Amino acid sequence: MELQTGREAVVRVPVATLWSAPEAVRPVDRPALSDAPDIVTWIAGMDREQRVGDCVLTQLLLGERVLVTDLRTDGWAHVVAVEQPAATLDPRGYPGWLPAAQLTAPPEAGSPIAPLVVDVTLTPLRTAPDGPVALPGVVLSTRLTPAGQPVDGWRPVRVPGRADPLWAPEGDLVPLPTERPDAKEVLAMAERLHDLVYIWGGNSSHGIDCSGLVRTAWRRYGVTLPRDAAEQAEVGSEVALGDEIPGDLYFFARPGRPIHHVGIVSAEPQGDVRRMLHADYVKRRVVEERLPPDREATLVGARRV
Structure with missing residues (x-):
């Protein structure tokens, strides 16, 4: 088709x-x-x-x-x-x-929804168990549909556009959760991308931007968030500054301008000291750090997904 x-x-x-x-x-x-x-x-x-x-x-x-x-x-x-x-x-x-x-073309109507998710930074899909690589670099949070039972530690999965299944290491895939995750679980997932290169518009474990990091971490647990930071700031509930916990989100905007940045709270605030994990446009990396003065000056709020 x-x-x-x-x-x-x-x-x-x-x-x-x-x-x-x-x-x-x-x-x-x-x-x-x-x-x-x-x-x-x-x-x-x-x-x-x-x-x-x-x-x-x-x-x-x-x-x-x-x-x-x-x-x-x-x-x-x-x-x-x-x-x-x-x-x-x-x-x-x-x-x-x-x-x-x-x-x-999409799968036929009535095909099962993908109940597996990639739980490693990158995994290759192979033509057979331990066989040649057919698709390298399948990334964290990719959803896949099983195509049968595991064989010797390999899991067959259906791949769009291919008639025959491809195979992934069984340990690289986990069932897509059906229950909402704890925010600390999502933070731990995002921490696995520490030091990943910043790419504007990046949305994968090859390279990522600030809202892509947030979205990828939540997608691993079956939760779909908006793509951009300004719309992520409309999700969940507002948290008073001082009450944030690890896994909450910080949002940043310049006076009179829309929200332009998001980070994941990585520690409970200690007085005026706040920390976050974020894909930093300035450093061009995913970093965990104390909010520097320019971030403190543009911090406009926190939310809990």
Whole structure:
């Protein structure tokens, strides 16, 4: 079944990047645009400034659903990422462009919802137990559907666009939780991405931004949050500063401006000392630190998801 405008599709590659426009991509972005994008090479090839280029909007993981809204003859598709809420942009989800070859037709109606989730930073999917790698770099929080019982420590899973199952190490996958996690569990998950490189729009364990870090950590536990920090600030309940606990969220904005940054509270405040784990645009890394003066000056509140 071919892609069709007005119909849903799913991502068939480990990480697909959503772009502001086909014309906005740069020569350095070439590795991310192929039928089998090489995200590792793409990130390694960018310098400090290129990693924060605003041509990148967000990223989608293997199996994520999109609504196809336009198909161009040059191979680009405009889509709405329906699993990434972005109400201020489109009530249906996050809109943007990606190569159509990174998508495939969705599973047949009535197919089971993926009940497994990747619980390691990266895992390869193989053609057979301990066989050749078919899909390298499947990332943390990717959801997969089992295709049978484990065999000798390997788990068969269904992969969009492939007739035959692929195989993952059984220990790299866990059942998708059905109960809401404790906030400290989510913090511990996010801490596993400590020192990961900052990528504007990054939403994977190859590279990530501030709201992507928050969203990825909660997605591991089956909770869907909005993609951007300003909309994440509308989720959950407000927490008075001084009452925050590890796993709550800090939000930051300059006077008269919308929220531009989010971090995860990493310790209970001690007097005026507050700490958080966040993907830091300045340091270009995921760091855990005491809030520096510029962050204290722009801290506008805390929330509990």
